[in-house]
Amino acid sequence: xxxxxxxxxxxxxxxxxxxxxxxxxxxxxxxxxxxxxxxxxxxxxxxxxxxxxxxxxxxxxxxxxxxxxxxxxxxxxxxxxxxxxxxxxxxxxxxxxxxxxxxxxxxxxxxxxxxxxxxxxxxxxxxxxxxxxxxxxxxxxxxxxxxxxxxxxxxxxxxxxxxxxxxxxxxxxxxxxxxxxxxxxxxxxxxxxxxxxxxxxxxxxxxxxxxxxxxxxxxxxxxxxxxxxxxxxxxxxxxxxxxxxxxxxxxxxxxxxxxxxxxxxxxxxxxxxxxxxxxxxxxxxxxxxxxxxxxxxxxxxxxxxxxxxxxxxxxxxxxxxxxxxxxxxxxxxxxxxxxxxxxxxxxxxxxx
Numbered sequence: 008x009x010x011x012x013x014x015x016x017x018x019x020x021x022x023x024x025x026x027x028x029x030x031x032x033x034x035x036x037x038x039x040x041x042x043x044x045x046x047x048x049x050x051x052x053x054x055x056x057x058x059x060x061x062x063x064x065x066x067x068x069x070x071x072x073x074x075x076x077x078x079x080x081x082x083x084x085x086x087x088x089x090x091x092x093x094x095x096x097x098x099x100x101x102x103x104x105x106x107x108x109x110x111x112x113x114x115x116x117x118x119x120x121x122x123x124x125x126x127x128x129x130x131x132x133x134x135x136x137x138x139x140x141x142x143x144x145x146x147x148x149x150x151x152x153x154x155x156x157x158x159x160x161x162x163x164x165x166x167x168x169x170x171x172x173x174x175x176x177x178x179x180x181x182x183x184x185x186x187x188x189x190x191x192x193x194x195x196x197x198x199x200x201x202x203x204x205x206x207x208x209x210x211x212x213x214x215x216x217x218x219x220x221x222x223x224x225x226x227x228x229x230x231x232x233x234x235x236x237x238x239x240x241x242x243x244x245x246x247x248x249x250x251x252x253x254x255x256x257x258x259x260x261x262x263x264x265x266x267x268x269x270x271x272x273x274x275x276x277x278x279x280x281x282x283x284x285x286x287x288x289x290x291x292x293x294x295x296x297x298x299x300x301x302x303x304x305x306x307x308x309x310x311x312x313x314x315x316x317x318x319x320x321x322x323x324x325x326x327x328x329x330x331x332x333x334x335x336x337x338x339x340x341x342x343x344x345x346x347x348x349x350x351x352x353x354x355x356x357x358x359x
Contacts, residue, residue: 009029009030011027011028011029011121012028012029012030012118012150013027013028013150014026014027014028014096014123015028015095015096015097015098016096016097016098016123016126017097017098017100017120017133017146017159017166018097018098018099018100019099019100019133019144022129022132022133023129024122024123024126024129024130024133025122025123025124025125025126026098026120026121026122026123026126026130026166027120027121027122027123028118028119028120028150028168029118029119029120029121030118030119031117031118031119031167032116032117035220035223036223037223037226044242047240054068069081069082069083070082070083070087070152087152091149094147094149094154095149097148098120098146098147098148098157098159098168099146099147099148100144100145100146100159101145101146101147102144102145103140103142103143103144103145104142104143104145105141105142105143106141106142106143106158106160109143109158109171112172112177113171113172113177114158114169114171114172115155115169115170115171115172116169116170117167117168117169117170118167118168118169118170119165119166119167119168120159120165120166120167120168121165130166133159133166134161134164134165134166137159137160137161137166138161143158143159143160144158144159144160145157145158145159145171146158146159146168148168148170150170155170155171156170156171156172156173157169157170157171158171197261198261198264201261201264201265201268202264204268205264205267205268208268
């Protein structure tokens with residue numbers, strides 16, 4: 008764990024809980040450096056005196072507030088502490104509210120709070136109380152030179168302090184073109200049910216370990232590839248022939264939902280057709296059963312996935328196939344008639 012950023016106490020009522028504050032997050036972004044493209048040398052930035060142009064070391068840098076053009080009030084760390092000693096050393100709980108009442112847009116930066124020396128029991132008291140009542144503590148805290156609104160809540164056995172944005176720091180969304188309830192944006196019951204089914208199908212337990220920065224991994228893989236290929240000084244330029252992807256307008260929301268649910272348009276119709284298939288099929292006229300076949304009992308019909316596919320294939324078959332079937336039947340009938348005509352004289356002769 009990194010060293011503590013802040014030492015002070017949580018205060019509510021007459022209770023004071025000594026705590027140390029630690030960062031709860033780390034930045035795992037890509038650490039890219041700026042280079043001079045002419046010789047790939049790293050670029051540095053100097054802290055310099057704007058009057059003399061000479062570089063200034065950290066030990067010679069102090070803070071100041073510009074109260075008028077070119078005039079500053081010098082403020083040391085001790086000045087900032089003395090301005091309000093209690094505010095700079097206390098997480099002052101102002102109220103307790105339901106967590107659901109604070110919109111997520113207000114949450115900013117999380118910090119871990121650990122008990123300071125001698126504060127284990129009162130720390131545990133506040134933690135267990137917050138868990139029992141199901142509320143969060145709203146507090147004021149000064150970090151560095153800024154006062155923050157903060158929310159204290161429990162994550163496991165740890166009290167976490169989330170700094171909050173002030174109401175005047177949240178921009179008004181009224182300037183955005185947000186669709187209201189109009190005829191154009193009205194959602195049908197069918198669309199809503201399909202969307203709810205999609206959400207239900209994608210619902211799972213929260214397991215944060217399964218999510219990671221895949222883009223960073225891809226960039227690191229590309230970096231390794233360029234190193235192995237000895238292309239570390241190669242500047243990749245955009246392909247002039249590559250055209251940006253065109254935006255597509257959503258025309259059929261139901262089709263998109265069906266595709267998301269793993270269904271293809273028309274599949275429901277095929278399923279419905281298969282369900283209606285429970286009735287016995289009409290008798291075929293083209294062929295009469297033989298005596299042996301009449302003695303056999305028909306096997307019970309079973310609906311299978313193959314039967315469903317055959318139903319879809321039969322429905323999707325070209326009309327030409329259907330047109331050829333009557334022609335084939337007519338040809339068979341004509342052949343049978345000719346055969347019967349040819350045999351009839353022989354039968355009459357035998358009868359005579």
